[in-house]
Ligand SMILES: NS(=O)(=O)c1cc(-c2ccccc2)cc(-c2ccccc2)c1
């Protein structure tokens with residue numbers, strides 16, 4: 471479809487021109503700050519199944535021109551009452567080496583180093599992803615904030631391969647692995663709200679779950695992510711570096727954000 475980007479004439483200010491939902495309501499990401507948070511004691515821990523994928527399975531790691539995306543396997547599911555959601559893909563958002571702050575969601579105005587999104591669709595109600603993504607109850611995305619600290623061996627399974635997908639439309643197969651290890655320990659502590667895809671077409675179809683606790687990767691792993699990839703394909707005369715692929719914060723409007731934990 472149309473080309474969109476995160477900077478210049480194709481930047482997010484121009485998204486609504488070609489994607490009307492991007493200028494609409496229920497947009498993501500948002501800031502989680504005190505006066506829009508509401509404790510909800512009924513929020514259950516996120517239930518995962520099939521997340522410990524065997525190495526005999528394989529994931530496709532690809533550069534789609536906007537992010538690094540890893541296809542997942544349909545045996546990976548989550549349950550968020552009353553629905554079951556089937557995993558589709560995971561992808562990342564990050565900043566740049568000189569300003570290593572590229573998460574999409576923020577907590578009390580703090581932007582984290584990056585963010586992992588694990589995208590699922592409501593497989594109780596919809597036959598496939600492309601149908602589900604247009605429906606208000608179609609998608610459930612898990613957001614995991616990324617912070618810098620010690621080396622992360624599970625994250626390394628992705629980072630070690632990105633030199634092979636530096637340019638748009640490049641893809642490789644990698645062995646399946648335990649995606650559970652990319653999630654924080656506490657699956658019972660999270661922010662919950664109704665929002666949208668954070669990229670065009672910005673459909674307001676996402677039940678967001680952003681975990682309270684970040685996943686930790688090393689500074690070297692973050693720098694590799696910030697410096698390896700291009701938005702353009704391998705024969706482009708003007709290579710565009712893939713950095714700062716995060717959307718600006720959107721207004722909450724009438725929305726509150728539910729939290730599953732007290733301070
Ligand atoms: N950031 S996100 O989670 O809202 C998101 C979800 C999906 C998505 C994926 C499958 C089904 C339905 C929606 C795709 C993208 C995307 C990011 C970069 C380039 C193109 C698309 C981003």
Ligand SMILES: [Zn+2]
Nearest residue numbers: 561563587668
């Ligand atoms: Zn995303």
